[in-house]
Amino acid sequence: xxxxxxxxxxxxxxxxxxARSEVEVARRGRAAPGSTPAAAEQRLxxxxxxxxxxGLEHHGQPxxxxxxxxxxxxxxxxxxxxxx
Numbered sequence: 001x002x003x004x005x006x007x008x009x010x011x012x013x014x015x016x017x018x019a020r021s022e023v024e025v026a027r028r029g030r031a032a033p034g035s036t037p038a039a040a041e042q043r044l045x046x047x048x049x050x051x052x053x054x055g056l057e058h059h060g061q062p063x064x065x066x067x068x069x070x071x072x073x074x075x076x077x078x079x080x081x082x083x084x
Contacts, residue, residue: 007055016052016067019045046074 023045026038049071053063063071 007051007058009052009055009059009061012048012052012055016045016048019048042074043078046071046078049074 019041023038023041026041030038049067052067053071056063
């Protein structure tokens with residue numbers, strides 16, 4: 001049996017908020033025509049959402065609808081299928 005520490009949900013949720021802020025900053029900074037999209041920051045946000053979802057599942061908590069839908073949107077943007 002492995003001695004695995006339970007995920008820190010507040011820290012994971014903070015990481016989601018921080019990643020969401022980075023996406024917003026990237027969007028503002030790249031609003032000029034011809035600028036690159038904020039895909040890198042969006043991928044980091046998706047990763048943070050995935051970690052938070054795993055933490056919630058570990059604790060037996062439901063995923064809030066808004067976060068679930070946001071994660072589904074980013075998965076579809078990057079063609080990432082939901083794990084079975």
